Amino acid sequence: MIKKAVYILLSECIEYQDTEVENENYLPIFKKIYSQKIVHVYIKKGVKQEVIISLLNQLDYFTDFTHTLTFLLDKNREYRLFYSLVGWFDTWHRIMPWRTTPSLYGTWVSEIMLQQTQVVTVINYYNRFMKRFPTIFDLANANENEVLLYWQGLGYYSRARNLHKCAKIVVEKYNGVFPSDIKELVKLPGIGPYTSGAIRSIGYNQKASAIDGNVTRILTRVYAYTKDSKSKEAYLFYENMLERLLIDEYSKFNQALMDLGALICKGKKPNCLLCPIEPFCDTTKLKMTEKIPMILPKKSKVVEHYNSIIYKKNNTYFIEYRAGQGMLKNMWGTLLIEGSVISYQSKLQPIKHVFTHKIWKIQPYIVDYLGESLPKGEFVKVSHFQEFPIAKAFQKIIYQIQESEGTN
Ligand code: SF4
Structure with missing residues (x-):
């Protein structure tokens, strides 16, 4: 069978002569060949595309065809790698909601959500977020509290605040359409080199790199x-190599790198x-x-110890609005103090929360409220906690309060 297929190919459209294929219409076929790792093919000029397609389709059944043909379009390593990868991506790409209905807005929201968060986690958040804020105008018109509420659980809340600020600017300054120019893009809140590269390549199909952990690996x-x-020198190396690898179909190629890193070229x-x-x-x-x-050993994280006082008044509990600067600003949480707590109604289980650069260890106490002065915040019934964007760091405390009230 294999011999027969070779014979058909050779007799119909392939000969043992170095013949450059110049017709760009053959491109889809070349991708197919590369994706099957058939690296060498000789094709005679002027052969009809349909003939080649029908013959190459038969090759699907002859896996040990690999390396038996000579492919002459371009033997450059980057060129061949490029077509192997996009050919693979055509078949094996991950199905994700921001790909199913692609839009610049969806690309941007998903890329911001995906920073520091796994795809499986993001999908539900993304769907919920897009249902509530289907366009950048809806997002720009919402109040920040609501945006944070829809972000609740994803962590790294500065991303949500910047997303909201950015939406307002894009609506006011650019009529709701992201600029495609890198200089304009990186001026927007929350958009750094990676996200601008993702917006330009995936959204605008521009020649731009989006260098993340998958790509560097x-x-x-x-x-x-x-x-x-992780050095600056390494980053220059990535930029240089991508300059050579971004040959065409920039959107697809960058997404293919992301998928290859997530599915095949994994860390371990x-x-x-x-x-x-x-x-x-x-x-x-x-x-x-x-x-x-090669990754140099990380510096160990700073551990900070706090006590947390949850004042209780008539079956309501005080939660603080963390206004202004500092960690988890504009989010809600239980009150943190550095001093000791002498009298309390009950002592909850200690909790630990790990941030990128530090660890919080918190001992929470429920304390009867006796009129102490309080920062900005509210006394809230347990059943109303979900109406506030409570930072993830405090969720384990909130959960214990709910449990003690029998609402979990
Ligand atoms: S190390 Fe990664 S890129 Fe290299 S062959 Fe393995 S999976 Fe592919």
Whole structure:
């Protein structure tokens, strides 16, 4: 069977001569070939595209065709890697709501949500958020408290505040349409090099890179980059390599890198056997996938200890509005103090919350309210807690209060 297929190909449209294929209409076929790791193909000029397609379709059944044909369009490594990856992405891309109904607004919201948060977690938040704020105008017109409420549980609340501020500016200054110019984009709140790259490449299909952990992991492995992968020098290296790799279809290529990093080229135990760019990967040849990327040891996190007083008055509990600057600003939470608590009605279980750079260890107490002066906040019934954007750091305390009232 294999011989027969080779024969058909050779006799109908392929010959053993170095013949450049110049017709751009062949591009879809080339992608298909690359995605199957058939790296060498000779194609005679002037052969009809339909003939080649129908013949190549038969190759699906002949997996050991790999490497038996010679493909001549371009033997450049980056070019071949590019087409292998986008070909793989065409078939294996992840289905996500912001891809199913693509929009600039959806791309931006999803990219902000995905910072520091896993896709599986983001999907539900994204759907709920988009239902309430289906357009950037809806988001701009909402009040911040409500936006935070819809963000509640995702953490890193400065992202939500910046998202809201950014929506207002895009509506007022750009009539609701994100600028496509990088200089304008990075002036917007919450939009740094990564998000601007994602908006420009995924939203506008511009030649732009969006360098995140997935991308750096793949690049360090493909090129066996053995220096510190988080250094400025490494970042320049990523930019240089992506400049060469972003050949076409920028939106698709960047998303393909994201998916490859999430599905195949994972941090631990990459699945190189299933990797579409394995033939171009130096790290697998050197058997160093466990060692690359090189990451210098992290500094240990600062641990801060607090007591938390939850004043109780007539079956209501005091929660503070954390106005102004500092951690979790404009969010709600229980009152934190650094001093000791001498008299209390009950002592709850201590909790621990881990931030990016620090750890909070909190001992909470329920204390009868006797008219002490209080910061900005409200006495709230347990059944009304969900109406306030309470920061994740305090959720475990709130949960204990609800439990003590028998509402969980
Ligand atoms: S071959 Fe392995 S290490 Fe190399 S890019 Fe693919 S999954 Fe990553």
